[in-house]
Amino acid sequence: MKTSYKISQVLPTNYHLTERSYYGHVCIGGENHYTGLFDNKEDAFLELRCLEKRLSFETIKTVQDEGYYPERSIMIEEMYQQSGRTNGFYSGLGTVE
16 A cells, blocks of 8 residues: 655744754654754755655655546546435536546
C-alpha cells in the first residue's frame, strides 16, 4: 500500500518571540522525523536535506503524487445514485466533461 503523503519543512521553535531556533521536520505517512535545533534557517535547511537523503525522501511514492483523477468523481456520483440515498448532496463539481 502506498503512503498517503509526505512533508518536508523547516519550522521555528516558536512564532510569538523574536528569539527562536529552527529545526527540520520530515513526515512520511504519519511517521515524524526531526533534526536538531539550529540558530538560523539556513543551517536547519542543510540538515533537513541530509535527513531527507537518509530517509530516501525523494524516492518515496505517495498517493498525493498521483494527482487528480476525474474518473474518481464520476465513480462517486454513480455509487451515490445507486445507493438510493436522498439525504445527501452530490454537486458533481469535480467532474470534467
